[in-house]
Amino acid sequence: MVMDILVFQPIYQERVWGGRGFASKLGRKLPEGAVIGESWELVDRDEANSVIAQGDLRGMSLREILVKAGAEIMGPNWPKGKPFPILVKWLDCKERLSLQVHPPAAVALELAGEPKTENWYIVDVEPGAALLAGLKKGVTREQFAMALKEDTLEPLVCRLPAKVGDSLFVESGRLHAIDAGNLILEIQQNSDTTYRVYDWGRLGLDGEPRMLHVEASMKSIDFDDFEPELIHPEGNYAVLAESSVFNLTRIELEDGAEYVFGSEEEPRIISLVEGGLESLDGGISLHKGDNALVPYASAPRWRASGTTRFLVTDGFAG
Numbered sequence: 001m002v003m004d005i006l007v008f009q010p011i012y013q014e015r016v017w018g019g020r021g022f023a024s025k026l027g028r029k030l031p032e033g034a035v036i037g038e039s040w041e042l043v044d045r046d047e048a049n050s051v052i053a054q055g056d057l058r059g060m061s062l063r064e065i066l067v068k069a070g071a072e073i074m075g076p077n078w079p080k081g082k083p084f085p086i087l088v089k090w091l092d093c094k095e096r097l098s099l100q101v102h103p104p105a106a107v108a109l110e111l112a113g114e115p116k117t118e119n120w121y122i123v124d125v126e127p128g129a130a131l132l133a134g135l136k137k138g139v140t141r142e143q144f145a146m147a148l149k150e151d152t153l154e155p156l157v158c159r160l161p162a163k164v165g166d167s168l169f170v171e172s173g174r175l176h177a178i179d180a181g182n183l184i185l186e187i188q189q190n191s192d193t194t195y196r197v198y199d200w201g202r203l204g205l206d207g208e209p210r211m212l213h214v215e216a217s218m219k220s221i222d223f224d225d226f227e228p229e230l231i232h233p234e235g236n237y238a239v240l241a242e243s244s245v246f247n248l249t250r251i252e253l254e255d256g257a258e259y260v261f262g263s264e265e266e267p268r269i270i271s272l273v274e275g276g277l278e279s280l281d282g283g284i285s286l287h288k289g290d291n292a293l294v295p296y297a298s299a300p301r302w303r304a305s306g307t308t309r310f311l312v313t314d315g316f317a318g
Contacts, residue, residue, distance in 0.1 A: 004283045005270075005300050006073075006293040008050035008062065010090075013038040016205050017180075019094030025124050025183055026090070026289035035205070037092055041291040042269065044084035044190065054284055062293075072297040074267050074317050083190060085316050086246060088269060088291050091120075091184040097177050098210070099132065099157065099198040103220040104173040108193060111216050115172040118188035119241045119248050121311060122166045123273050126181025131168055133176045134158045134225045141223045148214065153198050158227045165309075167231040167240040167250070173222035185271055187313050189245050195220055240311070247315035253304035263299035268314045270294055275308030286310075 012022075012030065015037025022028040022039055030036050042062070043050050050062040057065060062084055070078045102116035120131065135144070139156045147153045157175065160168070162182060170176050175197070178184060196210065197217035204210040231240055233250045241248040250273075253259060258280070261268060269291065270277075276287045280301040286292055294300060296317070 004055055005298060006055075006057070006062075006065070006295065007053050007284055007286075007290060008042055008293075009053045011040040011043065011048050011050065012036045013040065014205065016202065016210070017095040017097050018092050021092035021094065021124075021183055022090060022289075025092075028289070037094075039090040039092075040087065041090065042084070042086065042088040042293060045087075045192065047192075073293070073295040075296040078317065085190050085318075086269060086313060087188050087190045087192075088271065088313075089186050089188070090289070091178065091182070091186055093178045093180055093182045093184065095202075096180045096200060098196040098200070098202075099153065099175065099177045100194050100196045101175050101217050101220045102170075102172045102191065102193060103195065103216070104222075107220050108172075111219065113193035113195075113216075114189075114191035116189050116191035116193055117172050117243060117245045118170045118186050119246075120168045120170065120178070121185045121187075121240065121250070121273065122162050122164055122182055123185055124183035125162050125164055129162050129181035130179040131160045131162050131166075131176070131182070131230070132157045132179065133160060133168060133170065134174055134228045135223065137226045139223075139226070141218075144221075144223070145218065148198065160228075160230050162230070165233060167233060167248075168228065169231075169241045169243070171243070173220060174225050174228070175221050185273060185311065187246065187248055187269070187271070187311070197221070242315075245316065246313050249312050251310055251312060253308045255304055255306050255308075257304045257308075258301065259304070260301045261294055261299055264296060266314055267296045267317050268294040268312055271311040271313070273309050273311060276305035277302035277308060277310065278305050
């Protein structure tokens with residue numbers, strides 16, 4: 001089977017904190033009248049599976065193509081039937097998200113959930129927007145629990161003013177929320193376990209208060225995680241994250257510069273956050289907002305169209 005890069009149809013998710021920003025900022029056509037908070041770009045789960053949008057394999061799901069051609073996509077040692085380990089999504093945060101946590105592996109096992117380590121890369125931001133992550137230095141579990149009861153929690157959480165190009169690694173166990181006014185590309189472990197500890201008194205799309213998971217959250221939060229720092233990438237090549245789950249780099253090319261991936265090295269995910277990449281092989285070209293899977297057996301060649309920035313996710317095929 002000849003391997004080109006694989007681009008998938010977005011799976012839009014309604015969220016109470018979402019909006020219509022994917023239309024105005026990424027040029028997407030959205031479902032009419034829906035409040036869209038997430039666009040799942042690459043996902044292999046029972047409840048949601050990406051479908052190839054272009055090329056000879058159009059209409060096949062990610063699950064199907066991994067079964068048929070797992071070695072070509074993931075490498076010769078990929079176990080047959082193993083789900084794709086990464087979930088890529090866009091977040092349109094018109095309103096602030098809940099204060100939440102994802103369980104570390106040991107806690108996830110106890111709570112019958114899934115660990116979820118992720119990275120946020122800010123692509124668009126409104127004035128005054130921020131990220132909330134970790135605790136302010138010196139805050140204790142007991143202080144946190146008391147503030148939760150007294151509805152005085154926000155001053156205990158570290159607030160990080162955000163700007164375009166900033167990046168934050170959010171390991172499982174890190175308390176976090178995204179402020180209103182952020183458009184974010186999230187690269188994450190393939191998981192959908194989130195425990196809300198606080199929701200700012202908000203009602204859900206059904207007009208009822210959303211469920212909180214205070215007990216599970218208190219078991220999952222790392223109470224030694226104080227005042228993390230944002231990464232402000234500089235230069236043409238910047239490492240954003242290195243972990244046992246995935247690695248993430250940001251690459252910047254000038255107009256007309258060429259970029260080539262080597263064949264039979266490892267699979268990669270490429271995410272366009274500015275500009276475009278035109279195919280030099282007559283294959284699929286990528287534009288701002290696009291996310292694509294570059295198979296193990298593929299060696300695409302691109303030329304930058306305008307100043308171009310993209311993220312490369314690798315290190316996930318183990």
